[in-house]
Amino acid sequence: MHPTIPGFTYRRVPVDGDITLNVAVGGSGSPVVLLHGFPQTHLMWRHVAVELAARHTVICPDLRGYGASDKPAEDAGAAGADGPDGAAGLMYAKRTMAADVVALARALGHDRFALAGHDRGALVAIRAALDHPEVITHLASLDVLPTLDTWDVMHGTSAAVGFHLYLMAQPPGLPERMIAASADAFFGHFLDIWTRDPRAIPADIRAAYLAASRESVPSVVADYRASAGIDVVHDQADRDAGNLLRMPVTVLQQDWGTALGFDAAARWRAWAPDLRHSTVSCGHFMAEEAPREVVGAVLDLLTR
Template sequence: MPQSTPPTIPGFAYHRIPVAPDVSLNVAVGGSGGTPVVLLHGFPQTHLMWRHVAVDLAADHTVICPDLRGYGASDKPAESAETAGTAGTLEDADPTTYSKRTMAADIVALARALGHNRFALVGHDRGALVAIRAGLDHPDTVTHLASLDVLPTLDMWDVLHGTTAAVAFHLYLMAQPPGLPEQLIGAAPDAFFGHFLDQWTQSSEATTIPDDIRAAYLKASREAVPSIVADYRASAGIDVVHDLADRESGNRLEMPVAVLQQDWGAALGFDAAARWAAWATDLRHSTVSCGHFMAEEAPAEVTKAVRDLLTRTP
């Protein structure tokens, strides 16, 4: 039976760009002119989550949509040659491979390879954590920053406690040493990743995540279990170290920042806007009524927020 053509973002050209030794990223590029905008996807998705927002923004911006390292069609370096996603120990793994610092450096290198030394950065979920780190590490490169539905890493761990932390069981599972998480998830990857696609989508419309896009997400995730786990493992380890250093030094996001979130505070008992204000000098924080996959559930609202962000003076 012939294989169906994988979905793409309409009108976008696809490239494979080297960003680090032995690491190249799959990237879709569209539009021209205006402020370059880089869109970073979340879990368990690929660059395709931006298909609506990217096409809209490409009318007057250069829009760059990569698969993060470890995801989609981008390269998936192992944490170490010894473990490569199989049974091992935490000491065997190289924590920098999927640190948000490393992944942020990938995005800066990608943009520069495409001719952009300064750009706006929009991230959802895992991509937002990469975007936050890029803004902290490369303040002269990131002109504007938008974060969709995450808290900064330190705050995420701070607010999860008691029975409410059950909603984030995957964070604790994938924080474990190499071996067990990969085996458990790899035994039923479609059930694991499909759980989040189902539970985190508020809309009941089948068109929110169509069958072909859902299948693409599941296939990409199924093929990337070790690297996805490594990404999450880094957020319980080296990413915390890096964020603590910034908190202690007073390093903050100085560019205009826009945050769109579900009203987590009401559910988990914290003030999300106040937590974000500790990290961002020029912050606009908004809650949205859709589910977690807001770029697919409410693309017009997300696009408007990005366009509004780009009008603000850095």
């Protein structure tokens, strides 16, 4: 039996032509959409979602390409044709994935909603807030920088921690074959090294993450490849135009101390004038390691 979020109902919702998303919905009240990260599924929100559902309608989808949602094939010819500067990777551009989220919420009856994302889901959430400011009322981002800033701060030997970003940025073929050849070891590596408290991801949840990731290698790689290409183009266009995140924004970041090497809050302030930025003493998977802190931060955000 596959793990589920207790008390939530599950359905498949069409969002883009014949593409459907797997989504868990629970609670009642003003809507909050929660977007998962890598290498996870909507299950990463299992603690946070239940708590928020006491006051809000909580919507937890698997992103396109992940979990039990549809995984459209990337156009292999286009994806490698123009490198990091052009129009490749539109199938998994964060703009496309953000449009999925807006369409999902509307299909469920919500024209405006608060949005929280972790890791890859946070990148989708940021893009949704930039592209659809009339729809996103509040934005929470967990442990990630906007795409443009992520690439900007990675340099020298310190960039070794992000080796997977460079691997999956390569043209279609090699990264997919390498990862698929040892998928559990690859995805399990991040579940291990990014978790400060291993008990936060119990065996059944870990098995669900690995099984979902094993079946999603091409689409996961396509998601990351887009973030080395078309997503940068979109972020740069917003920066050049002076587009900002005008809604209240909360950012939670794990506490790296001086090892971080850059001022994450300053990076975020350049995008979000109404910002609350704080650190959490846990690993990367903070919704699972520190759910009380995450719930508190989201509830505080929704009062602003």
